[in-house]
């Protein structure tokens with residue numbers, strides 16, 4: 001069997017489950033350690049480097065890192081990565097001196113961004129410090145995109161949004177608010193060196209049913225309705241509200257309805273609970289507020305009385321086990337005063353002329369390269385929700401970074417395929433014979449539960465933030481749950497004397513010395529504890545000197561306690577901190593130094 | 595000593611044995627030995643063997659003398675009984691304990707210094723008496739604890755860390771035990787758990803004295819070039835003449851074994867340990883042959899390992915002394931001490 005190629009940064013990167021799962025590859029364990037040391041500003045900046053909006057994301061991120069977190073495989077509950085991010089943001093103090101700045105002299109290149117959502121803001125964040133002149137157009141009167149218009153302020157306070165957007169805008173972006181781009185052709189001819197389209201997926205899907213037209217007064221499209229509430233155009237709703245759909249938008253709609261007059265609010269789902277799109281924590285938060293979630297109800301018609309909505313008829317479905325087939329078993333009418341449709345969003349590109357050279361596929365979606373974010377129109381890039389439909393903020397940020405690299409390449413005559421190099425540092429964490437620079441002991445704390453504002457207060461004040469954030473005590477307990485997956489055992493086969501010390505001490509039996517013959521699938525079954533999680537890697541060493549066997553480490557269950565390295569008499573094992581050096585705009589190898 | 599205690603990680607579900615205990619339940623305190631010491635591997639092998647055998651911890655008594663090796667009973671089965679004796683005096687303490695309570699499982703851990711220098715006189719008598727115990731010599735050729743002086747097992751020509759070669763001829767505990775009538779004699783290597791664990795299991799099962807001489811490199815004072823007890827040297831010179839195959843209680847044999855040259859040892863749970871001798875003419879029930887074979891191998895510079903000799907039928911210490919079947923600790927006080935009238939009547943018999 002071939003030994004593992006540990007020269008490839010991807011090997012060690014994949015061991016850091018959270019960082020690997022994060023679309024922007026935030027260095028989670030590093031910022032968690034910094035929080036543990038009380039270095040909140042540094043923890044904030046470590047986050048900002050990759051995810052740009054730590055305060056916003058610390059409250060709203062979809063957190064793909066958490067289901068991936070190693071701790072979840074150990075005691076069933078991942079580290080509260082997202083809410084620790086918020087701790088860093090809440091306690092950071094004044095970080096103005098650490099924020100990136102734009103140079104006094106510009107580089108002469110002009111870039112236009114359409115939309116002031118997280119995707120465009122990330123592009124601006126990466127290009128302004130390089131001297132670009134960035135202009136952002138948005139049809140709204142204020143920046144933030146859906147983060148402002150749709151994410152309710154009881155989840156994301158306006159001050160947090162304002163502060164993190166200001167950090168970018170204040171570098172000198174030209175903000176063209178209340179300016180809808182009606183023709184790309186027109187903008188294309190205005191002499192910009194590059195254009196980024198971050199216009200999102202702004203259209204809420206409608207549901208065409210009998211009675212939809214007559215009842216339109218009391219039937220609302222979710223994202224439009226949330227926007228109207230955010231801007232104060234809608235201040236009340238009827239007492240009985242039905243929210244159709246059970247995605248994230250539905251959750252924000254029902255909770256908002258509860259705050260502006262809704263007393264009996266129901267979320268109507270077609271499918272059983274295991275098949276919902278909303279995250280489990282969002283469902284819990286909604287239920288905590290007295291919202292009823294009804295499963296297996298398929299909308300049939302709007303029930304009207306003299307043109308006024310009085311209810312809605314549903315088919316009751318019975319599903320097969322994997323919810324692929326259903327049959328109607330009954331039909332009910334549920335009374336209501338208002339209906340909110342939250343069944344999805346669509347992209348809308350009526351403002352892009354189809355004869356410009358930008359290709360669209362047969363579903364009317366633009367053709368965009370998922371590595372470079374380039375459209376087929378020269379100098380025009382796209383990211384966020386715009387190219388592939390609704391995703392989330394962290395993906396918009398990840399797209400923004402890639403687009404900024406491409407724009408910088410494009411403006412400097414470097415091929416788009418020439419991405420900045422991703423490299424790694426591996427540094428021993430040994431401080432003494434049995435002393436490490438990190439807390440290597442396993443801490444049995446349970447995941448900390450977020451405290452919430454009492455219900456009565458929430459319903460009295462629409463913008464009151466529900467989550468209180470972690471207390472210092474909770475923070476201290478939670479940071480210690482992180483297993484420091486970036487401090488990784490690294491093996492030097494030539495030093496090993498095959499004494500078994502590491503194998504004997506490993507608390508999870510993830511090490512084995514065995515014959516290196518055969519294929520990986522078979523080797524996995526021969527380990528001290530058979531390695532059954534094939535999503536995780538197996539680390540296979542070079543041949544050992546005395547017996548010709550190989551050292552094998554199942555990466556699935558290592559808790560990074562460092563005991564293998566402490567018990568190794570020859571330091572064949574060492575605990576080394578892996579740092580991923582991600583390339584950002586301005587670091588492409590062939591970029592001409594200015 | 596490590597910076598932390600080996601943590602208990604709640605990875606579910608940990609495999610359990612017949613008593614519902616996990617491997618971790620058979621561990622002891624954190625080792626304070628040098629990192630890489632062979633003794634720690636032997637501790638791990640004992641932990642694993644006892645777990646596999648589902649031995650009730652409270653039925654185990656672990657005893658030792660003085661030395662790095664003698665420290666190790668602390669590092670396994672913390673729920674067992676323990677006794678740490680004066681240097682070299684572990685064998686008489688086990689003999690006494692054995693006399694008082696024959697129902698316990700005795701394991702004595704000793705070193706080459708503890709057993710073959712200061713304790714040699716006690717060691718030989720425990721062998722002769724066929725005391726029912728597992729006797730492990732963690733053999734590193736030096737006095738580890740007192741900084742690496744040559745011990746009685748250091749080979750002629752083997753050099754100390756600072757270079758001086760040993761000129762005093764060694765004692766081979768295997769030959770010594772065979773010549774004293776030992777009923778179970780094995781040799782193994784700390785770096786080969788595949789062999790050591792089944793040998794420990796068979797030794798626990800054996801009725802009478804079971805010696806396991808385990809070559810166990812001292813990483814600190816005897817693992818250098820020129821040493822004959824280093825990991826490297828042992829791996830170069832070990833010949834596993836005698837291999838073993840574990841046959842589960844179902845009796846189903848996965849490996850194809852020739853019927854000659856097979857020694858079967860029945861285990862508590864109905865399983866069988868089958869020891870296969872590679873030169874099929876080797877007979878581990880022939881004491882003279884075993885001594886000759888081990889001597890010859892030594893002259894060739896080879897270290898034969900495996901179960902070298904077994905005699906399951908010899909009487910053990912209890913049979914030799916016609917002790918009661920009931921452990922003395924379980925006898926009622928009245929039978930243990932029948933009173934002065936009975937004593938007087940007994941003394942009368944000598945008049």
Ligand SMILES: Cc1cc2nc3c(=O)[nH]c(=O)nc-3n(C[C@H](O)[C@H](O)[C@H](O)COP(=O)(O)OP(=O)(O)OC[C@H]3O[C@@H](n4cnc5c(N)ncnc54)[C@H](O)[C@@H]3O)c2cc1C
Nearest residue numbers: 115117118119138139145146181199200384385391392393
């Ligand atoms: C109700 C709701 C709740 C959500 N909650 C979360 C959450 O908790 N966590 C999370 O990660 N994600 C959440 N999302 C998704 C997230 O908000 C989006 O994925 C993200 O904002 C997309 O960013 P973007 O930069 O692509 O575009 P957007 O944020 O959509 O911004 C696009 C901007 O472009 C402007 N625009 C569009 N067309 C034009 C034009 N022609 N000219 C000028 N301006 C234009 C729009 O007005 C808008 O301001 C939620 C979405 C909704 C609807």
Ligand SMILES: Cc1ncc(C[n+]2csc(CCOP(=O)(O)OP(=O)(O)O)c2C)c(N)n1
Nearest residue numbers: 661662663681705706707708736737738739
């Ligand atoms: C009566 C007595 N004499 C001498 C000593 C000093 N002493 C301690 S350990 C030891 C030798 C131990 O050697 P060994 O049994 O081989 O154990 P190792 O440390 O090598 O495992 C000696 C001589 C002592 N503790 N007590």
Ligand code: SF4
Nearest residue numbers: 018069070482483485
């Ligand atoms: S334990 Fe820490 S480093 Fe490991 S995946 Fe979870 S948060 Fe990331």
Ligand code: SF4
Nearest residue numbers: 506558559561562564
């Ligand atoms: S750090 Fe070493 S000893 Fe600890 S769990 Fe990982 S492999 Fe095992």
Ligand code: SF4
Nearest residue numbers: 628631662738812813
């Ligand atoms: S001195 Fe030798 S025998 Fe003692 S603990 Fe260290 S390595 Fe083991």
Ligand SMILES: [Mg+2]
Nearest residue numbers: 705706734736
């Ligand atoms: Mg010794």
